[in-house]
Amino acid sequence: MSDTAEQILNSVDEAERPWIQLARLAEVGSADLLLEYVETLSTTDRALALSRLDEAHRIQVLEGLAPEDAADLIGDLSEAQAARVIELLNPDSAAAIVHELPSDEQADVLGDLSDHHAAAILDAMPDDEAESARALSAYDDDVAGGMMVLEMLRFTGDMTVADVIEELNRNSETYSDFDVRYAYVCDESGTLLGVLPMQNLLFVKRSARLTDLMISNPLSVRVDTSLDDLIEFFDDHQFVGVPVVDDLGRLKGVVHREAVSYEETRAAESDYLKSQGIVGGEELRTMPLWLRARRRLSWLSINIVLNIGAAAVIAYFQDTLQAVIALAVFLPIISDMSGCSGNQAVAVSMRELSLGLVRPNELFRVWWKEVSVGLINGAVLGFLVALVAVIFDGNIYLGLVVGLALFANTVIAVSIGGVVPLALKRFGFDPAVAAGPLLTTVTDMCGFFLVLGLATIWLSRLV
Structure with a gap:
């Protein structure tokens, strides 16, 4: 940690908690110092510190960080908490942060916002991204469409290995946050043809076509596949993810195993809270x-x-x-x-x-x-x-x-x-x-x- 950050934090009594330190650094107004301190906190402490801040300091923290860093911080919160934090920001600031979230988290957060706030944020986002977020938000959280991500490697069957390598090099920054263990091969209409393990590209000629390297007729799930069916699917298959298709077999996204595990845990927690009389299945003491x-x-x-x-x-x-x-x-x-x-x-x-x-x-x-x-x-x-x-x-x-x-x-x-x-x-x-x-x-x-x-x-x- 830098000397300046140390000096600021040393001025805080040791008995004070992370949210006090976070507020002090936010008041200084240095994004570098703020990020430096946030990165020293565990995931639990990040969520604790942000949830304990008053509204004014939450705004200072989120607007003081770069949008991608603010998105990482919000990603440590539950969807309901994240939505309440996002609602504090003006639409432009909120849209910049939501833009940095994975597509499934975008849909979850926007779905928990009031219609007014969600519409304002979507209007401030790029048109294509806003359209995708609206489409994902239309699905329930407990079906494949609501859990899938849109960030995936998608190629057409007529492409060669050389074409793929060129595409990856040209868009390396975009693809850096994707799960790149597998790519999905589709025809011109978007119909899923096969799954391509990226390791298959290593020891073949650059002129080889993807249709010769892919796994044909791959397993997939439909957008309306329920959480229970997805749990059963991943219990039966040791996959890290599964492609999601619509009624016509067109590739819409990918559901990852970890997303299904998360929703399974969240559903169990919600059922428990409901059984104890917590209406809505969620309550946090930071709520009004x-x-x-x-x-x-x-x-x-x-x-x-x-x-x-x-x-x-x-x-x-x-x-x-x-x-x-x-x-x-x-x-x-x-x-x-x-x-x-x-x-x-x-x-x-x-x-x-x-x-x-x-x-x-x-x-x-x-x-x-x-x-x-x-x-x-x-x-x-x-x-x-x-x-x-x-x-x-x-x-x-x-x-x-x-x-x-x-x-x-x-x-x-x-x-x-x-x-x-x-x-x-x-x-x-x-x-x-x-x-x-x-x-x-x-x-x-x-x-x-x-x-x-x-x-x-x-x-x-x-x-």
Whole structure:
């Protein structure tokens, strides 16, 4: 690091964090010093520092760096974070940075912007690049068209090795950021003819035609191929990438293995957040306060209404609960254990749906499979909690009440947990969002009803 940069950073207390140092350097206004410091940070620290800056300093940092360096910095952020940072800039500055991003990242960032901001940035970009970005943005993130890149080596079948070498030399700067392990050979209409490993060009005559060196009839995927199918494809084939074609077989782009892995991870994270009630499947604490509060409240408000039903069951049997206060000890156990069993069933159904191993209309098959497990696990868990109840209170009927209730509620929970995701999927709802709350509410209500209902029947033997 240069002496000037060292001097500036030494003036910052060691306890201060990277975003403080980044802000100080941005205020100096030297692109070289700013880049020098950014390059010393890890990927994690870059994202942390940029996300912690206030809006004014974010603008200073991004406008203080060269567009290609600012694009590298933004590339360390999630799409949602990157979009919020880009929105702070004027359209010309934003367009210069977006121009330096790979085509798939361009589409992701522009897709997360408001229509107004995206349109302004696209208007400031070169016409051909803006057209490509609009085309990619039209695809969903979880299909091949939304994950593919347009940066690839594309040649026509009538070209020779000499033609290719000349083309590479003439456009070496453009191709320097491409993945150049493979090239794609097309006819004049753009139809994919073959894949050319670039190593095949090394030991052949320069007059050799590409059609004689390429791998003919290569595997490819269509632009609408789903993420699940792409995951399966790369599991079956050790490729670094696969060409993407349209309905007519014309080459549109390339999907890389790492892009599919990234989307797989992001989808899993999104499903987890949705299952925890984070509406939209993403939340970061750098998001606006009221947006975060509104998203959470929209889910919590529904949950409080659902939980009133469970509370109503307890209220209905309050005389029984007052008479046998020991039941209060076991109510949370019945609820929690049944919920755990149900969540296991939800997880299996979600996994099988994602892998295509079960169809949304196979409700009876899934229900029967889960009931079989529920009968065994419910019997074991019911016996264990009954034994604890007898030891705790010395009353065998208390053991019967809580044991039977847990047995029956476990069967109910796995039935609901196995079937509800399929039913939600069949009717067009997101099972990751709705399955958990439905399961929790119903198992709580049924558990409380079973415990208190059975206790009411045997009340004379429990008091």
